[in-house]
Structures are given as structure tokens and as C-alpha cells.
Amino acid sequence: MDFFNDEHVAAAKDLLYKMADDQLIIGHRNSEWTGLGPILEEDIAFSSMAQDKLGQSEHLYNLLHELGEADADTVAFTRNANQFHSCHLVELPIGEYDFSLVRHFLFDMAEFIRFEMLVNSSYENLALIARKFKGEIKYHTMHANTWVQQLAKGNEESKARMQSALNETWPLALGIFEEGKYDKVLKEAGIFEGEAALRDAWLAQVTPLLEKAGLSIPQNAEPVYGGRYGNHTDHLQPLLDEMTEVYSIDPTADW
Amino acid sequence: MKESLDPRINRTDLNVDAIEPLEELDQFQTFEVFHQEKRGQQHIHVGIVHAPNPDMALLYAKEQYARRGKTVNLWVVASNHVFATDYMDDDIFSTTPEKIHRDPATYKVMDKINEYKKRVNA
Numbered sequence: 339m340d341f342f343n344d345e346h347v348a349a350a351k352d353l354l355y356k357m358a359d360d361q362l363i364i365g366h367r368n369s370e371w372t373g374l375g376p377i378l379e380e381d382i383a384f385s386s387m388a389q390d391k392l393g394q395s396e397h398l399y400n401l402l403h404e405l406g407e408a409d410a411d412t413v414a415f416t417r418n419a420n421q422f423h424s425c426h427l428v429e430l431p432i433g434e435y436d437f438s439l440v441r442h443f444l445f446d447m448a449e450f451i452r453f454e455m456l457v458n459s460s461y462e463n464l465a466l467i468a469r470k471f472k473g474e475i476k477y478h479t480m481h482a483n484t485w486v487q488q489l490a491k492g493n494e495e496s497k498a499r500m501q502s503a504l505n506e507t508w509p510l511a512l513g514i515f516e517e518g519k520y521d522k523v524l525k526e527a528g529i530f531e532g533e534a535a536l537r538d539a540w541l542a543q544v545t546p547l548l549e550k551a552g553l554s555i556p557q558n559a560e561p562v563y564g565g566r567y568g569n570h571t572d573h574l575q576p577l578l579d580e581m582t583e584v585y586s587i588d589p590t591a592d593w
Numbered sequence: 594m595k596e597s598l599d600p601r602i603n604r605t606d607l608n609v610d611a612i613e614p615l616e617e618l619d620q621f622q623t624f625e626v627f628h629q630e631k632r633g634q635q636h637i638h639v640g641i642v643h644a645p646n647p648d649m650a651l652l653y654a655k656e657q658y659a660r661r662g663k664t665v666n667l668w669v670v671a672s673n674h675v676f677a678t679d680y681m682d683d684d685i686f687s688t689t690p691e692k693i694h695r696d697p698a699t700y701k702v703m704d705k706i707n708e709y710k711k712r713v714n715a
Contacts, residue, residue, distance in 0.1 A: 370601070373599060373601075374599075374601070374602075377621070377643060378643070379642050379643055379644065379653035379656070379657060380653070382653075382656050382657060383652060383653055383655075383656040386656050386660070477655065480652065481652050484648050484649055484652055485649075488645070488646070488648075488649065
């Protein structure tokens with residue numbers, strides 16, 4: 339797309355940063371389960387999806403590079419926590435498997451709907467990426483939903499764990515949809531319909547699935563905001579330190 | 594405190610000695626996985642996955658056996674739904690390799706085909 343003006347470029351960058359940062363951080367978090375998954379097959383599946391997330395983020399960082407930002411590696415590995423646009427949901431430690439699974443469910447449902455919305459974006463290069471990865475993310479939602487249904491109906495312990503994980507993650511998941519500075523511009527330019535529209539579509543899809551699983555959605559939950567504007571929990575910086583440990587030894591090394 | 598081979602386990606500072614061993618769990622059943630590369634082609638058996646039900650078996654089949662190359666479809670079949678011949682009876686196949694008359698590669702027909710083509714084109 340030919341951007342009409344600088345504000346459109348700034349708006350597109352803001353959207354790309356929040357999407358790419360979310361994927362990079364949750365990809366890294368979920369990769370922490372590699373080797374520790376509950377069974378071999380699940381270990382492989384969860385690790386593969388974590389890898390998918392890093393791949394998706396790389397494509398979005400490359401778009402940012404086209405718009406004048408530094409290259410993907412520099413953007414991914416040299417910023418501090420307060421320069422990240424990711425939501426709090428993705429940065430929290432992996433906890434136990436129930437927490438990681440419910441987070442995976444809530445996040446990937448939102449991600450899938452966001453990509454569906456972007457398929458028709460006026461920002462053609464972003465629409466191409468949305469089309470390319472829609473199927474990959476659909477599998478992530480199938481995986482998440484199958485697990486949620488299975489465990490929520492398993493036994494008393496599994497049901498209690500899923501409910502408590504949902505209580506914990508729900509306000510954080512609402513934080514995905516923190517209003518962006520450029521939501522109006524994005525909508526007017528036909529780039530993206532905005533976080534509020536995404537949240538409504540997400541609620542409409544997630545609610546019946548959680549009801550089917552017999553889980554109760556926390557009422558009057560206060561969304562956890564701040565991440566989109568660089569305000570993060572204490573968990574993000576240590577994650578970045580670990581993620582960039584090898585890169586920082588020699589940022590010019592060719593891998 | 595026991596040292597684990599995995600540094601991530603050690604970092605969690607678990608008191609491993611204080612953990613009571615779990616009772617041995619039942620293993621998940623296995624499912625046979627069949628992979629189809631192109632529509633219309635036969636599904637080919639590629640291996641097994643462990644899973645508690647067919648839905649989860651399909652999820653795992655995708656990541657175990659459709660990781661690379663092309664795939665359009667996967668089947669899973671509970672292993673205990675597969676009926677098999679007995680290896681004790683494998684002598685029923687013993688003379689089959691000798692029945693070369695059933696192997697089309699053993700027929701020499703190219704001469705006849707070429708002769709036919711020549712006649713038709715003439």
C-alpha cells in the first residue's frame with residue numbers, strides 16, 4: 339500500500355510492533371516447556387507452535403524494517419523491556435501447564451481473529467502475511483481448544499485447575515485489546531478495524547467455547563493495561579536478558 | 594538435593610527429595626497414523642501416536658507426521674481396531690515371491706507395443 343501520510347506509517351508501525359512483540363514473547367515463553375512437556379507428543383506439538391510464533395514475528399519485524407525500522411534481529415534482541423509493546427498476558431512466567439494452556443487458548447483465539455481481520459487489510463504486505471499464516475494459527479487454536487475442552491471435563495482436579503487458570507488469565511487477556519493510540523487512523527485507512535472490534539469478535543467466539551467446557555468467565559474483570567505503552571511487569575526484563583544472552587556476546591556474528 | 598541434568602529444573606530450586614513419587618499412571622492408548630500427500634492418493638501408514646482420544650491423536654499426528662513436505666489429510670485409527678494376520682502364519686506368503694507371473698515387470702511386451710504403434714501410424 340502507498341501510505342497517504344506519516345501518521346499512517348506511524349499507525350502501521352504501532353500495530354506491527356504490538357503483534358510482533360506479542361508473538362516473540364509468547365513464543366519464547368512457550369519454548370520454555372521444551373523437554374518438560376507432559377508427554378512426548380505434546381512436548382513436540384507445543385514446541386513446534388512456539389517456533390511458529392517466532393517465525394510469524396520475524397515476518398512482521400521484516401515489515402517494520404521495510405517501513406524504516408532496524409532489521410529484525412536488532413529490533414528483536416536489542417530493546418529493553420520499556421520499548422516492548424507486548425501485553426502483560428504473554429510475558430508472565432509459564433507457571434503450571436494449566437496456566438500456559440489457558441493463556442495459549444485466549445491468546446491464540448485473539449491472534450487468529452486478528453489475522454482473519456487483516457486478510458482484507460488495505461496494507462497489502464500485511465494482508466499477504468495474514469493470509470499466509472492464518473492456517474498455521476488455526477491449528478494453534480484447534481490444539482488449544484481441544485485441550486481446554488478435554489481438561490475442563492476431565493476430573494475435579496483438572497476442572498478446578500482450568501477454572502483457576504481462567505480466573506487468573508482473563509483480566510490479562512482483556513489487556514490484549516488495550517486501545518491503541520492510532521486505532522482511529524488504522525480504521526480510517528482500512529488497515530485494521532481496531533482493538534475494540536477485535537475484542538468484541540473475540541468475546542463472541544471465546545464465550546461459547548468456554549461455556550461448552552463448563553467454565554465460568556470471571557465477571558466485572560478489570561483489564562490489565564499498560565503493555566502496549568511500554569509499562570511491563572518485572573517478568574519481562576529477565577526474559578529479555580535470557581533470550582538475548584547469546585546474541586549479546588557478539589551481535590555481529592553470522593548464524 | 595539431587596542435581597537434574599536439565600539446568601531449568603535446577604533453577605526452579607525444587608526440593609526433589611521431598612517430592613512423593615506419583616502412582617504409576619495408565620498409559621494413553623496408541624493410534625495408527627495414515628498420511629495423504631495429495632487428494633485422490635492413498636493414505637499411507639506412517640507410525641503411531643499416544644493420545645487419550647481421536648481428537649487429540651489428530652492434533653499430535655499433525656505435529657509428528659506432517660511436519661515437513663506436503664499433506665492434505667490425515668487419518669488416525671485406534672491401534673486396537675486394527676486386525677492383523679499372525680506372524681505364526683507367515684508361511685501363507687512363503688511361495689508368493691516365486692509367482693513372477695503376477696509381476697507385470699516380468700512380461701516382455703515392448704516389441705508387441707512397438708509393432709502395434711508402427712502399424713497404426715503407417
